[in-house]
Amino acid sequence: MTTTEKDAQTADVQAPAIRPRTVLGKLPRYAAGKPPEVIDGLQSYKLSSNENPFPPLxxxxxxxxxxxxxxxxxxxxxxxxxxxxxxxxxxxxxxxxxxxxxxxxxxxxxxxxxxxxxxxxxxxxxxxxxxxxxxxxxxxxxxxxxxxxxxxxxxxxxxxxxxxxxxxxxxxxxxxxxxxxxxxxxxxxxxxxxxxxxxxxxxxxxxxxxxxxxxxxxxxxxxxxxxxxxxxxxxxxxxxxxxxxxxxxxxxxxxxxxxxxxxxxxxxxxxxxxxxxxxxxxxxHHGELVERIQGLVAERTRVVAGLKELGWRIPDAQGNFVWLDLGENTPEFAALAEQQALAVRAFGTEGIRVTIGEEGANTRFLAICATYTKGPRVS
Incomplete structure (x- = not known):
């Protein structure tokens, strides 16, 4: 049988009606944090997955x-x-x-x-x-x-x-x-x-x-x-x-x-x-690990203080991230961050989670917030 004949025979085979469990159609899809855009002249930072920005010890x-x-x-x-x-x-x-x-x-x-x-x-x-x-x-x-x-x-x-x-x-x-x-x-x-x-x-x-x-x-x-x-x-x-x-x-x-x-x-x-x-x-080597973690906690403290100085209202941040309750402005802020080579995690029109990353990433994030006029303000 020639390759052409095999291809024709394969084309005639009807695919079976393979269906997954019905529950799959009712479940949301997991959306992993996107990588940052590559922007000429800017260091890209991924702040979308709550990863530790530093390698293992x-x-x-x-x-x-x-x-x-x-x-x-x-x-x-x-x-x-x-x-x-x-x-x-x-x-x-x-x-x-x-x-x-x-x-x-x-x-x-x-x-x-x-x-x-x-x-x-x-x-x-x-x-x-x-x-x-x-x-x-x-x-x-x-x-x-x-x-x-x-x-x-x-x-x-x-x-x-x-x-x-x-x-x-x-x-x-x-x-x-x-x-x-x-x-x-x-x-x-x-x-x-x-x-x-x-x-x-x-x-x-x-x-x-x-x-x-x-x-x-x-x-x-x-x-x-x-x-x-x-x-x-x-x-x-x-x-x-x-x-x-x-x-x-x-x-x-x-x-x-x-x-x-x-x-x-x-x-x-x-x-x-x-x-x-x-x-x-x-x-x-837990002692060394604690020192590294404390560095991220210090950066979190700096970011939270910076947001509060701008008049932004955020929930108490006890993880390695902050939450911005941006509502319908969520896509707009995410796009603005993307233009600045920062990947953040947007949740529909609910808000944005921003991981505490490298010092340069956190500083750029605060700079974006300083120019954004639709943040969740303290009433």
Whole structure:
């Protein structure tokens, strides 16, 4: 048979009606932060993905460069990392389950505890909104229903409304602190009061992806909550503070009554040898890491002070980003930043999240705000 005949035969084959699960048509698409435009004469900066602008510590880069065993599968239990974390956090290693970033760890929790009952009735997962944009995608794919509770005007969780939203179908509640993309962190007393109102058979997941940057002395510490409450699960990651976003390593912390099931649903080999080595080395050089993180916190303080001097109103910033409540002016400001070789993260007509980046990037961002007359002003 000639090539022409084969091509004709292939053209006659009817493609089957391949359809995905119906839930896919109802889910939003995850929109990753765009790279910056290349503008002649300007250094481009990416402030759209809440990445640490600096590479991993030199000791981390050296350690992963020595790994030669990537032809082998990694330890599925991430024993070295869990042992190091157990010492660092002063908790049992058995209470730690690793995953591909904190999102991977969250997906394991959802796959284990949220979906549909034996009659096909969906469970419910409650979370604040707007919050981490992967939440509705991950919850929907698990088979559960999302219950989104609007944030308060200051960008904080409406814990009163979240507690009131709990029903017999509620299986998981997500608390994002600091909240991405708005920035405020929950306080310890707020979370304690909230937990007192929630049934003990509902998992409360405290997502602390940005905990390295929190400086509010009243802010909740997820590990302390886990110590006191058997239904609390803590999510943390090495993506932000440690600068390991590209290696995808995170973990959850919970009691054995939870971890015994999480290990069943855990994705095998989710954390590579390189990721585990990088995370372990980061923990062993934590003092150096804290100095680097504090530099970003200092830049955040400078940016927040600069915005306030301009009369801009922003929520309390406890992550490595600030939130601009620009409403319908969101696309216009994003385009203006793009013209200045800055990539920021625009959310429709809700607002813009701007990552704290290099000093030059932050200075340029403030300069744009100084000339923009439609910012969220203090009333």
């Amino acid at each position: 030199p000791a981390v880069l050296e350690a992963i460069s020595k790994r030669q065993d990537i032809n082998r599968y990694p330890d599925p239990l991430s024993t070295a990392l869990r042992t190091e974390l157990a010492s660092f956090l002063d908790i049992p290693a058995e209470d730690i389950v690793t995953g591909g970033g904190s999102l991977g760890a969250l997906n394991q929790i959802l796959a284990t505890f949220a979906g549909q009952d034996e009659h096909g009735v969906p469970d419910e997962v409650i979370y604040p909104w707007r919050s981490f944009e992967a939440y509705p995608i991950s919850v929907g794919l698990s088979g559960a229903d999302s219950v989104q509770v609007p944030l308060l005007p200051d960008g904080t969780h409406d814990l009163e409304a979240m507690a009131a939203a709990v029903t017999d179908r509620t299986r998981i509640i997500l608390l994002c602190t600091p909240n991405n993309p708005t920035g405020p962190a929950l306080t310890a007393s707020q979370v304690e009061n909230f937990l007192a109102r929630v049934r003990s058979d509902v998992l409360v997941v405290i997502d602390e992806a940005y905990e390295d940057f929190v400086r509010d002395p009243e802010a909740v510490n997820g590990i302390e909550m886990y110590r006191r409450h058997p239904n609390v699960v803590v999510l943390r990651t090495f993506s932000k503070g440690a600068g390991l976003a590209g290696l995808r390593v995170g973990y959850s912390v919970s009691h054995p009554a939870v971890t015994q099931y999480l290990r069943v649903a855990a994705v095998p080999f989710a954390v590579s040898q390189l990721a585990e080595t990088a995370a372990v080395t980061s923990l062993r």
